[in-house]
Amino acid sequence: MIDKKGILFVLSGPSGVGKGTVRKALFEKETDLQYSISITTRKPRNGETHGVDYFFHEKDEVENMIEHGELLEWAEYVGNYYGTPRRYVEQTLAEGKDVFLEIEVQGALQVKENFPEGVFIFLFPPSLDELKNRIVNRGTETEDLVRNRLLAAKEEIEMMEAYDYVVVNDEIDQAVKRIQAIVQSEHCKRERIAEEYKKALESDES
């Protein structure tokens, strides 16, 4: 039958918009998406498994990966590296599985640069007030921090232009349905499949 290659989907959006919540709700449904496994230099915590929760690496290994372009994106956070390994993504896609990555805007833009054939989805706040509420309700922030994060979020919204789709996170269930629709419709894109469909039909004629 028809040879199907997977697609890389990248979900991103401004700080506080609810990316993690939507991603969790999406993976609670029945899905064929494979969640992208990151590399990290931090030590495994109790119960964490290499190749399931993370790929655990030494610092010099990761620096070597960065140097050789083996990460689709990376960042340093509290003294540790985190990143998305190109090889794992490409192998999973080659097996015909879609890969799903949920990530900050800066990371998504790095992925876009290194893997432009991905599908980039921007999660959008229903309103600025709502975004502010969500940032405030994390509870741990001072007023100054909230103001800064809101400013950062507005700048991140400007980066929407680099994305393929915009999904409003008004209701989590609705946002999840829209993402599922995007996944399904991307597999119907003519430029992805027309050639293989034609070939399949021709081989039919024998």
Next chain:
Amino acid sequence: MIDKKGILFVLSGPSGVGKGTVRKALFEKETDLQYSISITTRKPRNGETHGVDYFFHEKDEVENMIEHGELLEWAEYVGNYYGTPRRYVEQTLAEGKDVFLEIEVQGALQVKENFPEGVFIFLFPPSLDELKNRIVNRGTETEDLVRNRLLAAKEEIEMMEAYDYVVVNDEIDQAVKRIQAIVQSEHCKRERIAEEYKKALESDES
């Protein structure tokens, strides 16, 4: 809130692929799609209403519409004109409703020329054997006619290149779900909505 414009969706595909069946199944579901109403010069049959089943017109009126580019596509069939009125489509889209048109490949290509901002979906047969079966099972065709229609269908498949999406009609329910996903995801396309979303967010700040 956000000003939403409708989208024109055009479902087409080779002779015998099952366009009408899929369209009917789609409209049996709950849908916000507005089925495109054609103009015709044939006389209304019992129970047919102007503006519901067709827009009924005189021959000279339709020739005038053709001359003035008021039809997105048209064809002559058994001495009568049939066509898609641009004004009805544009008014419906302006009201924020999606318009759905199911049509032969030649007509779809005319629409594409006159309304390139439409979304063009090609319904694809699961196999050539299956397509042949469907043509034969219409029952009214001689062997020669079946061969000709199959040849025509193969030529129509070559025209797939002009379409945005390809949906395999392996199972009607699956095909319907894929079309529904395309409709939903097209409303999330960044180039359609990013500007209006940004404006809505800015007007928020007042």
